[in-house]
Amino acid sequence: MNPATFQTLMLAATLFAIGIVGFLSRKNMILMFLSVELMLAAVAMNFIAFGAHYQNYQGQLFAVLILTIASCEAAIGLALVVSLFKRKATLDIAAWSDLRETDREANVEVPVEQNEPIESYPVLTPAGTDPLVNPVRVSKDGALDTLKA
Amino acid sequence: MLLFFYSCLAVFAGVGFLAFRQPIYSALSFAAVVLATCGVFVMNDAPYLAAATMIVYTGATIIVFLFVLMFAQRSRLQLYDLSRNAPVWSIVIGMLLFSFLFAAIREISIEPPAPHVPSQVAELGKLMFTDFIWTVEIVGLLLLVATIAAIVIAQDAQNDPAEKTESGINVSPALVPVPSASAQTAKRVASARPGGNR
Structure with a gap:
């Protein structure tokens, strides 16, 4: 096989695998959607590679069609994501786990165990005069005037 | 290179x-x-x-x-961006898929490449508007339908009259966050900090 064709096909396979890993592991709905777009772009790259291999323009033509389908998908998918966001005010995909199969257990969000709160916090030394003890007032001629309590 | x-x-x-x-x-x-x-x-x-x-x-x-x-x-x-959904398993699945694809790509034997002629965009256009004119038209129609669908879906979310009368299922009003474990965790973290939840 032509090394350039082989390399392009391998790149497409890698991008497809990256897309499926992103789709399975991400929890943000928009990023899951972007992963699907990545997989679609990888498939379009296969068409380009074979089109360049055979010096044939039909591969490019099918890639143009895929590009069109991808933009349709992006429009509808984003509209769906926005309407889902308006329902629950979160992009978390686990918020929609009610839609699962009835015999499945809920994919309950296990809260990430936070570190123990820090025992002591740094303390800043108060500087200047305490305004409750020594209120500062601006007199009529603009000078600062300190009133003794 | x-x-x-x-x-x-x-x-x-x-x-x-x-x-x-x-x-x-x-x-x-x-x-x-x-x-x-x-x-x-x-x-x-x-x-x-x-x-x-x-x-x-x-x-x-x-x-x-x-x-x-x-x-x-x-x-x-957000909390859901900090963690991943089964990262190990998804990487394993991705590696498996990649290895299958790799094996398949190494396996195939296709004809040697055609002699190289410099690419011309005009040829692509000619092909697009002669042999594949119907495909292009249908895809354009699909694009139009997708545009209308996106507008309709986005409108439905705003004022859907069926939302309240839906057969006993009380769809919670929009923009009310569901109190979940993540919200409680966020609250706990906020109370542990001196400055609150900034």
Whole structure:
């Protein structure tokens, strides 16, 4: 096989695998959607590679069609994501786990165990005069005037 | 050589797309993947496709995605962006898929490449508007339908009269966050901090 064709096909396979890993592991709905777009772009790259291999323009033509389908998908998918966001005010995909199969257990969000709160916090030394003890007032001629309590 | 460079760039940006926590960075590295992909397209004699991908993906799709992300996302990292859904298993599945694809690509034997003639966009246009004219028309129609569908779906979410009368199922009013374990955790973290939840 032509090394350039082989390399392009391998790149497409890698991008497809990256897309499926992103789709399975991400929890943000928009990023899951972007992963699907990545997989679609990888498939379009296969068409380009074979089109360049055979010096044939039909591969490019099918890639143009895929590009069109991808933009349709992006429009509808984003509209769906926005309407889902308006329902629950979160992009978390686990918020929609009610839609699962009835015999499945809920994919309950296990809260990430936070570190123990820090025992002591740094303390800043108060500087200047305490305004409750020594209120500062601006007199009529603009000078600062300190009133003794 | 340049093809290899662009491929490496695409793969690195793809790994960044998986690894970044901040979703904005992920979307931007997706844009980087698509730009590197455009370089690969140019190397593969498809200059028109490179320009079209750059305009459609990077110029339109990514920007719209970024708009939605900014509209939906607070500046603070959300809890669901910090963790991954079964990361080990998804990487294993991805590696399996990649190894199958690798084996398949090594296995296939295709004819030796045709003699190289420089690519001409006019040839692609000729093909598009003679042999495949109906395909192009149908895809254009699909684009129109998708536009209408997107408008309808986005409108339904705003004022859906069926929402309240839906057969006893009380669809919770929009924009009421469900108190979940994550919210409680966030509250606990906030109370542990001296400055509260900034």
